[in-house]
Amino acid sequence: MEQYVAMDYSLVYLHYGFSSQNRPPVKWLIQAYRGFDRNFKKNLKALYLVHPTNFVEITLKIFKPIIRHDAQLLRNDNPLATSLNPYSAFLVSRSGEPKPGYIYTDGSKPNKTTYSPHQVFGVSLEHIKANNGGNPIPQVLDDCVVYIRQHFLVGPLDSEGLFRRSARTILVQAAQQTYNEGSRVKFENFDDPHLPAVLIKTFFRELSEPVLTYELYDEVLKVHNFTPTMQIESARDLISSRLPEDNYRLLKYLMEFLQEVSAHAASNKMTDYNLGIVFGPNLLWSKFANLASFAAVGQITTFIQLLISNFDDIFVK
Template sequence: MFAYTTEASEDSAVRRQTSREWVRQVEEPELEFDELGIELEAQDALLDLELDSEEMPEGYLHNSPAHLPYWHSKEAGLDDMDPNAAFGSDGMMDEDFEDELGSPSQVQDNDPEMEFRDIAKYGIVQVAGDDTFGRKVIVFSACRLPPRTELDHEHLLQYLKHTLDQYVENDYTLVYFHYGLNSKNKPSLSWLRQAYREFDRKYKKNLKAMYLVHATGFIKVIWKIFRPFVSVKFGRKVMYMDYLHELAQQLQLDQLMIPQRVKEHDALMLAKNKPMPVPTSIVHPPAPTQQFGVSLQFIKEHNNNELIPPVMNQCIAYLRENGLEVEGIFRRSASAVVLKKVQQLFNEGREVDFESFYDIHIPAVIMKSFLRQLPEPLLTFDLYDHIIHVQSLREQERMTEMRRLLHDELPEDNYFLLKYILQFLNEVSARSSKNLMTNQNLAVVFGPNLLWSKSEASLASMGYVNTCALLLISRYEELFVK
């Protein structure tokens, strides 16, 4: 424990009291964004106090790890709002305010690798493959934000848009690790206002879930300020997670890029608050019919040495017959309940009738889930560094080395399954005039499901992964000659 002087303690108490007084004022907001942003600047100073003095109270939990930051309408001061505004039953406006709040500004068409190198080096934003529902996962870590004096936040906003632009045509998930945000690195309220304006409907419509991890009272204050401008539909996508093990119920933690500082903070919070222990399930050996989460060798040994796992065989056969001309195939997610049921049927060796689920996206998501749940990626951990390096070579050298890696280094079971998948993806891209799934679009979807790193990957390396997938799909016949 740290020893504080009486003077320091009194000063801290005054700062906390000042912060609490302002929070109470927010309960009945008379806030309007003025053109010069003077009010926002004043509130920023008070939020700095809130961040610097903020401590997690004993036993402070959101209690609902999978629900929304809704508060009572009276507490939020809705009685003081415009009486002509239309509110939903939960006290949030039903209208979509993207048009009213503005549209994103145009970004100059520069080389993104060079343009954003100064921001990418911090690792603030990472792309962590797909979640268990086949949705891209994008991670924002507040602890990696440098001081405002070292970072142009306008440039950061354009970097965020550039990153999301690569994925917003697909269903995706956002994870925000709040720990590490402080008065020195906190974006201003005017910046948050600008960000909400620029992230228009294109960015919001395919966002399926937004997880706020280790959120504190500061987040509640921010939510109250912006709440009148947030639509009900968007608000329902926001969920609190007090601990990492709660997030593990929604995502695959081992494939997330969680900063070490966040892990250490989580351990301290667990020790401090002593939440109810998470029940641990007894680990049983996999059934002979198991398909998900086991190795290709295991599946092969229990399926008459067939090279193609039954789940992949059945999914591709069904999609080949019914899904080649479906617009956006592989871009959409599906019902979590149905996906879990289908996976269970496959794991039990039972017949799966995709027709009975009335959703062509089910087998498409199952394909991606199977690949993502392999103990190691189809292109293997051992080849990760080699494959990333190959993408920086000149074209002829790249082709020669990729062919060598696939033929000589990739295990045979992996080779034949990869070849089988890529052959099918070529059939999909051949119908891109109907389904809009070009080689490029398929590469963005499948790249992170074919190759990922044991350790933390950067956005730059994710670009190489997608480049690799594009090469595999577009040059399939030249690369696979076995």
């Protein structure tokens, strides 16, 4: 489990079927919780409770006001101090849809029609390009890539677990806010490759549409069934012929960088396979969240691995 909780993760809890006869006692749950190390607790970003009972719903409501904010642990003079929302907890009904009235978060949803011109997280590529001199590659992505490339892909600095290990959530959110306000973060002040690495993943994950587009979702999944040679040919057609130009430029920029990262796998342990696992869910997801979309994660991972390991044969324009 440690390899999964070393980075941001979500937890799905299926409550259906539990009763007083078969559920574990509270004492056991407390002991199990105490046995988890820090990564299990600090990297949990979302908790999904499927088929909760009324008791579970009421319990969440009671404990919500006393959930600790990580921001309270920061000193006031921290240069990136900002408020932090508590972990989100979603109660999922039997229909499979989240209950809108039971989304526990202190953050208000932004108005999608009133984005700041400087905003780069949670917006579309069209918005970024329109406010970035026609360039779909935002400043934050360039800053992160340049910093990691110059400081952690050359020289003796240790970058093991790059893109797998998590950065402090409070710093990630503050850095996002900084770039959304049109300013830049000086990563040299932190001497930590994991902050810019997490920002890269977060940028792609929060795009209004995945960089590989909803339109190509089904086509990407089909590549998994082809022979190795046909996989490359099919991927080349999807990426270099059918992917929109702005998406192509952005994806090519990222894949070229990830190819460099995998070339240093002896020191950072990030092979093209590991990078596929980390980046797959951030580069392509279904428009509809269902069991089939969860089952497709492995196929998406394989496709991203294919793009990294065959970069020169696939990105041909």
